[in-house]
Amino acid sequence: MRINKYIALATGYSRRGADELIADGRVRVNGEVPRAGIQINDLDVVLLDNQPITPPVKTVTIMLNKPPGYIVSRDGQGSQTIYDLLPVEYHELKPVGRLDKYSSGLLLLTNDGQLANELTHPRYAKTKIYEIELNNPLAPLHRQMISEHGIALEDGVSKLPLERLSDGDDTKWRVTMHEGRNRQIRRTFDSLGYHVNQLRRTHFGSYQLGSLAVGKLQVQTGTSN
Numbered sequence: 271m272r273i274n275k276y277i278a279l280a281t282g283y284s285r286r287g288a289d290e291l292i293a294d295g296r297v298r299v300n301g302e303v304p305r306a307g308i309q310i311n312d313l314d315v316v317l318l319d320n321q322p323i324t325p326p327v328k329t330v331t332i333m334l335n336k337p338p339g340y341i342v343s344r345d346g347q348g349s350q351t352i353y354d355l356l357p358v359e360y361h362e363l364k365p366v367g368r369l370d371k372y373s374s375g376l377l378l379l380t381n382d383g384q385l386a387n388e389l390t391h392p393r394y395a396k397t398k399i400y401e402i403e404l405n406n407p408l409a410p411l412h413r414q415m416i417s418e419h420g421i422a423l424e425d426g427v428s429k430l431p432l433e434r435l436s437d438g439d440d441t442k443w444r445v446t447m448h449e450g451r452n453r454q455i456r457r458t459f460d461s462l463g464y465h466v467n468q469l470r471r472t473h474f475g476s477y478q479l480g481s482l483a484v485g486k487l488q489v490q491t492g493t494s495n
Contacts, residue, residue: 271325272297276310279325281318321384326493329382332360333477333488336377338468340367352377355485367474368448375400375471376479382494387436391473395448399473400455405465407440408432412462414495421458425451428458 277297279287291297292306298317310316316323334352341351342365349371353361362380366386380386388394412434415421420429435442445455456466471477482488
């Protein structure tokens with residue numbers, strides 16, 4: 271990007287105004303007085319009046335309703351990956367958190383590092399909600415163990431609030447969690463002799479799957495400095 275365009279985007283000056291700033295000696299690039307018309311890359315440090323400036327970065331965040339059977343990876347090693355569902359222009363986006371191959375539902379991808387950190391760092395404790403279906407009805411004692419006391423797993427205790435999805439059906443549950451341990455829901459139920467036949471994420475922080483169809487995506491754009 272030409273330096274006058276870079277300055278204009280970062281400051282609100284016109285390109286002609288940016289050229290005047292350069293001519294007046296108020297701009298430094300990597301500590302040096304720049305030539306008019308030089309190209310600026312991502313590694314360059316640009317100062318105006320000794321203060322660093324950067325243009326706003328266009329951010330892109332995608333909500334994808336992931337189908338089961340897709341790997342959350344660029345290399346599927348013979349399996350289909352979520353990138354097979356995305357237009358090429360979104361292939362540089364990174365997933366926020368994971369869903370295993372056989373799980374489905376809300377998956378976020380973004381180039382917004384601040385958003386990704388806020389969604390995944392433990393101190394923010396973002397709520398994630400899943401809908402699951404078990405191979406057998408969940409016994410009342412096991413429900414109490416999971417939701418009130420927690421189940422000891424090799425990486426710590428797993429305590430998961432549970433809510434029936436429909437009255438009288440003890441195979442389908444809504445699971446709320448604030449952690450992000452690998453396959454935590456499946457391992458919790460596996461430890462008690464159940465198999466999770468279906469697992470679908472519906473909420474992640476303020477993001478909700480809503481009526482988004484399986485395999486489809488919604489795109490949100492913004493800017494950040």
